[in-house]
Amino acid sequence: MSESILNIDNQFGLLFDASECIGCGRCYEACKEQNHLPATNKDFLKDHLSDKTYTVVEEYGDTYARKMCMHCLEPACVSVCPVGAFEKTELGPVLYDADKCIGCRYCMQACPHNVPRYEWGSVSPRVRKCNLCYDRLKKGELTACAEACPVEATISGKLSDLIAEAKRRIKENPDKYYPHIYGLEEAGGSNVLIISPVPLEQLGYSPKVPKQSMPTFTMQAMEKIPSVVSVGGLFLTGMYWLTKRKNQLVKEEHQTEEGQ
Amino acid sequence: MKKKLGRLTFWKSAAVVIAIFGIYSLIIRFTKGLGASTNLSDMVPWGLWIGFDFIGVGLAAAGFTIAATAHIFHNHKYESIARPAILSAYIGYMMVVALLVIDLGKPENFWHPLVMWNVHSVMFEITWCVICYSTILTIEFAPVVLEKFKFNKLLKIVKKITPAAIILGVLFSTLHQSSFGSLYLIVPAKVYPLWYSSFLPIHFFISCIAAGLSMIILSAYLCARAFKQGLNIRILSGLGKGVLVVLAIELVFKFSELFSTGKISLLFVHASETYFFWLEIILGSVIPIWILTNPKYKANRMGLYFAAIFTISGFILNRMNVCVTSLVRSSGQSYSPSFEEISITLFLVLVSILAFKFIVENFQVFEKEETNTKVETSKEEIETNLETI
Numbered sequence: 001m002s003e004s005i006l007n008i009d010n011q012f013g014l015l016f017d018a019s020e021c022i023g024c025g026r027c028y029e030a031c032k033e034q035n036h037l038p039a040t041n042k043d044f045l046k047d048h049l050s051d052k053t054y055t056v057v058e059e060y061g062d063t064y065a066r067k068m069c070m071h072c073l074e075p076a077c078v079s080v081c082p083v084g085a086f087e088k089t090e091l092g093p094v095l096y097d098a099d100k101c102i103g104c105r106y107c108m109q110a111c112p113h114n115v116p117r118y119e120w121g122s123v124s125p126r127v128r129k130c131n132l133c134y135d136r137l138k139k140g141e142l143t144a145c146a147e148a149c150p151v152e153a154t155i156s157g158k159l160s161d162l163i164a165e166a167k168r169r170i171k172e173n174p175d176k177y178y179p180h181i182y183g184l185e186e187a188g189g190s191n192v193l194i195i196s197p198v199p200l201e202q203l204g205y206s207p208k209v210p211k212q213s214m215p216t217f218t219m220q221a222m223e224k225i226p227s228v229v230s231v232g233g234l235f236l237t238g239m240y241w242l243t244k245r246k247n248q249l250v251k252e253e254h255q256t257e258e259g260q
Numbered sequence: 261m262k263k264k265l266g267r268l269t270f271w272k273s274a275a276v277v278i279a280i281f282g283i284y285s286l287i288i289r290f291t292k293g294l295g296a297s298t299n300l301s302d303m304v305p306w307g308l309w310i311g312f313d314f315i316g317v318g319l320a321a322a323g324f325t326i327a328a329t330a331h332i333f334h335n336h337k338y339e340s341i342a343r344p345a346i347l348s349a350y351i352g353y354m355m356v357v358a359l360l361v362i363d364l365g366k367p368e369n370f371w372h373p374l375v376m377w378n379v380h381s382v383m384f385e386i387t388w389c390v391i392c393y394s395t396i397l398t399i400e401f402a403p404v405v406l407e408k409f410k411f412n413k414l415l416k417i418v419k420k421i422t423p424a425a426i427i428l429g430v431l432f433s434t435l436h437q438s439s440f441g442s443l444y445l446i447v448p449a450k451v452y453p454l455w456y457s458s459f460l461p462i463h464f465f466i467s468c469i470a471a472g473l474s475m476i477i478l479s480a481y482l483c484a485r486a487f488k489q490g491l492n493i494r495i496l497s498g499l500g501k502g503v504l505v506v507l508a509i510e511l512v513f514k515f516s517e518l519f520s521t522g523k524i525s526l527l528f529v530h531a532s533e534t535y536f537f538w539l540e541i542i543l544g545s546v547i548p549i550w551i552l553t554n555p556k557y558k559a560n561r562m563g564l565y566f567a568a569i570f571t572i573s574g575f576i577l578n579r580m581n582v583c584v585t586s587l588v589r590s591s592g593q594s595y596s597p598s599f600e601e602i603s604i605t606l607f608l609v610l611v612s613i614l615a616f617k618f619i620v621e622n623f624q625v626f627e628k629e630e631t632n633t634k635v636e637t638s639k640e641e642i643e644t645n646l647e648t649i
Binding site: 049050076079080081082083084085100101102103104105106108109110112114116117118119120121122123124125206208209210214215217218219220221222225228229232233236237239240243244246247 | 290291292293294295296300301302303305306328331332333334335336363364365366367368369370372373376377378380381382383384385387423427430431434435438439442443445446447448449458461590591
């Protein structure tokens with residue numbers, strides 16, 4: 001896991017500012033276009049994440065919230081996939097390789113943000129989710145959604161710059177923001193950050209997501225495997241010889257008794 | 261006699277119906293995909309099949325516990341049940357592997373974990389343990405086949421490596437039985453607190469031992485009726501004692517953990533999870549412990565059979581609770597298995613029972629064979645097994 005958090009300085013991400021968002025849906029349209037996804041709902045505000053929709057804009061009163069893959073620093077999906085079909089790239093995006101995937105869907109079960117979607121209708125289904133426009137990032141471009149945003153509610157850039165920008169916005173306008181950067185610590189931190197005028201659970205971001213990175217929950221059990229195997233192996237081998245020898249001695253005793 | 265014949269036809273026709281529905285559902289599954297054949301969704305990606313994998317592997321736990329008792333701890337009393345225990349484990353694992361492959365979105369890629377490794381993944385570890393343990397079960401069961409066809413040279417080699425194989429088998433079993441619990445460690449915010457625990461792997465390991473031993477008691481009952489191969493009461497009550505000890509340990513462990521983590525108040529909250537939890541505890545722990553400590557029943561065949569049935573029901577409920585009930589609230593979506601999910605599951609159970617029957621009839625699984633006299637009624641009896649599962 002350590003390799004994934006090595007160079008946070010080189011990683012890109014997204015900052016979504018719910019205080020600025022006007023709910024125009026340009027990010028939604030741009031994402032559909034960028035990923036060649038079909039239209040799924042006439043009213044984009046009523047759409048939801050699916051195998052054909054990687055980001056949505058949701059309406060909560062007069063505030064709007066975007067939902068998409070958070071691109072965790074230490075992603076649960078990367079750690080749980082038995083065949084390594086997920087990869088945390090050096091630029092930040094968490095990518096999925098359908099050719100490796102066996103379709104166990106553990107990624108969907110494990111994701112703390114409930115993001116991965118599945119092509120349930122297909123006979124060779126793939127997991128679908130936002131890829132943070134990896135190809136565009138590689139070329140030094142902004143993500144499609146950030147480029148489309150007319151009001152800088154979604155901005156893309158270096159993760160360290162985004163963190164600084166989020167802190168600056170909250171600090172300069174304390175009345176406008178709830179003082180929390182969602183994604184800074186949630187699930188051990190992610191490349192997508194969210195700030196908002198109201199507590200984030202009011203916008204449907206789960207407050208129950210733990211602050212520690214998800215793979216550590218599994219590691220505390222996995223790291224005990226070597227000792228279970230070695231201690232268990234020694235114990236069982238020992239018992240095998242001991243009980244065998246004991247039975248032999250009992251037998252011999254019987255024989256000598258009978259001999260007398 | 262007439263009534264018996266009538267029941268026989270009933271079970272036979274039930275088997276035929278299950279087979280037809282099962283094959284039909286398999287065709288739907290592979291031609292139309294998981295979406296068309298299951299009630300799974302983006303919010304409920306795992307359902308009946310995963311639960312049934314847990315149950316199948318758990319009930320097969322007798323394979324390693326009995327093999328260890330008889331061949332590692334050299335407790336000769338249990339040697340006579342080692343073969344049936346290993347056989348039922350073998351068939352159980354084959355069924356689970358088949359179901360796992362059916363459940364995969366891309367079953368054609370089932371071999372990928374062999375060459376594409378992710379050592380951080382619990383699922384990867386389970387896959388490897390199941391493959392290794394199935395190989396070991398093959399070695400453990402091989403003598404039965406080799407004896408029959410008199411491959412004496414090969415038999416000698418197999419017998420030589422058997423002790424090492426059994427030790428490895430116990431280790432692999434310990435790892436993956438517990439790892440089924442580890443699968444849920446990474447979703448602390450999704451699993452309902454009554455079932456979430458950082459000790460989930462240990463709970464899974466302990467409870468599978470009680471379930472596995474109970475399965476032996478239950479199959480002893482079914483085989484006694486079907487093949488006239490009753491187990492002697494000394495072995496049965498020994499197994500009963502084992503079940504009692506394990507159930508008591510698990511119950512104390514579970515409740516002391518609920519106390520120490522401050523979750524005890526959840527036991528009195530008005531919620532469907534509470535009722536499912538209590539049902540699991542009462543069926544799978546309280547009742548069998550009561551039976552097994554009652555002097556009137558604990559050395560009595562019927563008492564032991566009932567204790568086994570309760571333990572197994574509680575076990576099944578526990579696994580379904582962990583993988584379905586506990587996640588309903590956080591997923592915000594309820595789930596009940598589809599017709600195809602149920603009929604494919606029943607079909608695999610049917611195939612397992614028929615495989616068990618075929619092998620018991622044709623190979624020397626039970627000591628002092630005197631089968632074939634009552635083979636006629638056997639099918640009917642074994643299929644009552646289906647009901648209980």
